[in-house]
Amino acid sequence: MSETGVLSQEYQNMADLFRDINRSVIVIKKLHFNLSGASQITDEELVGARGMLTSVLRRLIEIFRSHSPAQGAGDDDALQLPPFFLKRLHELHSAEMQWYVDDLSEVMKAVEGERPLTGDLIAHLDELCGQLDAETTAIHRRLWRK
Numbered sequence: 001m002s003e004t005g006v007l008s009q010e011y012q013n014m015a016d017l018f019r020d021i022n023r024s025v026i027v028i029k030k031l032h033f034n035l036s037g038a039s040q041i042t043d044e045e046l047v048g049a050r051g052m053l054t055s056v057l058r059r060l061i062e063i064f065r066s067h068s069p070a071q072g073a074g075d076d077d078a079l080q081l082p083p084f085f086l087k088r089l090h091e092l093h094s095a096e097m098q099w100y101v102d103d104l105s106e107v108m109k110a111v112e113g114e115r116p117l118t119g120d121l122i123a124h125l126d127e128l129c130g131q132l133d134a135e136t137t138a139i140h141r142r143l144w145r146k
Helices: 003-033 043-065 083-111 119-145
Strands: none
Touching: 003 043, 003 119, 043 083, 083 119
16 A cells, blocks of 8 residues: 555544544533533433543553553554554653553543543543544645645
8 A cells, every 4th residue: 555545544544533532522521511412412322422432541541551652553352542642642641641541540430420520531531632633633734745
């Protein structure tokens, strides 16, 4: 596959992941803040959003606990997280990685419904979306330069 083809596939994978995570965060935030449309969210949508976010958070926690952000691909059964996304998060939080992992664990518990969701925990979800968006945009720019 050509370099453009590889970049195009990488962009598509990143954009799909960003879309899925962003939609899940929106569902959680609509319910938490009782925003417009919250009453129309079905139980199935909520379960799907929680499942998606839990998978992402669990995978991030596994990767950062192993101190190996290069292992984003993981097993065939594990959620595939893009290496540059992991690298961004690792660089951003390298000075306080243990605290960051603890925070991600708290976010996961809140998403699963085991504890209340707070503004600070939602900020971590927003950060994940922001970092995925930044990486998707970077790949898109590289594609346009080709």
